[in-house]
Amino acid sequence: MEGGGNLDAAIESLLNVEKQMRLAGDVSGTKKAVTDILQLCFEARAWKTLNDQIMLLSKRRGQLKQAVTVMVQQAMQYIGETPDIETKIELIQTLNSVSAGKIYVEIERARLIKELAKIKEEQGFIAEAADLMQEIAVETFGAMAKTEKIAFILEQVRLCLDRKDYVRAQILSRKISPRVFDADTSKEKKKLKEGENIVEEAPADIPSLLELKRIYYELLIRYYTHSNDYLEICRSYKAIYEIPSVKENPAQWIPVLRKICWYLVLSPHDPMQSSLLNSTLEDKNLSEIPHFRLLLKQLITMEVIQWTALWNAFKDEFENEKNMLGGPLVEKAAEDLRQRVIEHNILVISKYYSRITLKRLADLLCLSVQEAEKHLSDMVVSKALVAKIDRPMGVVSFQTAKDSNDILNLWAVNLEKLLDLVEKICHQIHKETMVHKAALKV
Known part of the structure; x- marks a missing residue:
């Protein structure tokens, strides 16, 4: 394979074999021919020829799905062997265009986009990397492992936060339900098959579910810090605190x-x-x-x-x-x-206090009268407190205004208490009278 002519001749020969197998509907033979062509190009380090052959094979009439799948999967293994970044990007883009719109290679396309986005981020193009990642909606991929889906969405959220796109970051984060982190992974392994769909194993570089939980809440903390939502930040830290590896x-x-x-x-x-x-x-x-x-x-x-x-x-x-x-x-x-x-x-x-002067309130708060009035007014507006300020008199009333029904109910309760007291007093008087009558008879 040292000369270009030998490579072209060998590829031409294998293309004829591939055509015969494809037209005959021989799946295993077509897959073998396709992989052999890619292997020849890779061993000769003919990267341009490799890209051309991938495009050619994918567009051949009646090309089998299994052949396209195995071709994309094999070519993905060559990405790490490319001599420079330009060659790597070109190969990824070729595979991306081949897998676009094909459901049977949607997982491979998601991984390719993630790899390309990582390269763009390393080059400093964060906005471009975020846009690339947002093209893929992994939550609809039935065959992708749950941990890989979560990791992909978290990467989308992180890139949005890095580019300060907080609205889109919030929308993406809502695709992950916090309950998913509490699932029992041991039971999930028994449910890998549903009908004909087989869930693929997550790659080795995907973190565990508990580690993903920590990453998820750390990203939420970044988001809520932007809006100074202290209570949500606290709840996120509380969730991290409950992770067993942290608590130990x-x-x-x-x-x-x-x-x-x-x-x-x-x-x-x-x-x-x-x-x-x-x-x-x-x-x-x-x-x-x-x-x-x-x-x-x-x-x-x-x-x-x-x-x-x-x-x-x-x-x-x-x-x-x-x-x-x-x-x-x-x-x-x-x-x-x-x-x-x-x-x-x-x-x-x-x-x-039910009523207090503004001056006394300001003294207790160690503030000026104007500052005390402002803080009190803010609390009333936010409905954290019920109060009325009589500014000419300089008096604050903390009593709630009662409507006619409340006043009548209060009056009825007070009247009932009064009648109970009268009844008890009559009973005590009658008791004392009986005791004295008994003493006089003796």
Whole structure:
């Protein structure tokens, strides 16, 4: 095969054999002829001829599906042997064009696109790599392994985040249900066949399901960090914290648990935040970081928190997060932490006071009257609190306005209590009277 003429002659001979086998409908013979042609081109390192033969063989009249499949699979093994990046890209593009629109080689095409996108990313063309990956909808591939599907979609999400396309990243991430990570993999192996569809084994470089779970939630953290959605960031860290490999290693779970505590404190007060706060406080591992247990305890205690004292106590811990696993907190975290402390203090004050002057409220919050009024108004608008401000009088009322039905119900309850008390008093008077009558008879 040293001379080009010998190669061409050998290929021509094999093409005649391939034609006879194809017309005769001999599947195994056609596959053998096709693979032999590709092997000759590869051994001669004739990359251009290899590309030409792949295109030629795929377009021959009545070409068998099995022959196209085996040809694409064999040529994919040669991608790693190409002498330079240009040859590699050309071979991938040839195989991509051959497999386009053919369901029986859809998995191979997805892997080719992933390989091409990786090359584009290494060259610095992240937007182009993201566009390439978005062409493939692997969630519709019935024969692809579940872990490979998830890994492919996660790669799509990552590239969208890298190009700062957060809307598309969110849409793609919703293709993965969090419940899929809790599936029992041992049972799944027994269900590899459904009808005639055989699920292929995932390649060796695809991570395990639990590792994919971690990657999934780390990508979600990147997405939610962009929108400063602290509660969702906290829930994502909580999911990572529940992974067995993380929970067994203190070097991994301590930084994650610290992040859970910080983002719980940063989250606005609502039922979900309150539920997560109480469940985290019940975690025995929290005793390993007592400073954070104290921080969470302050949030559930109905007492006013002094911001200056809190910040002085936790400033060093806050700064240390930059050096911990998972990176620093978001940029405006310190400002939002102060906001959460003020909101907590206003909620505490509303529990103890039905009416309070704005000046007294501002003193308790260590703010100016204008700042106190602004924070209170923001909480009322977000429906975290019910309050009314009488600005001319400078008085805040935390009492809820009652409609006529509530007033009547309250009156009826009070009247019922009054009648119960009258009945008890009559009973006591009657009892005392009977006792005294008995004493006089004696």
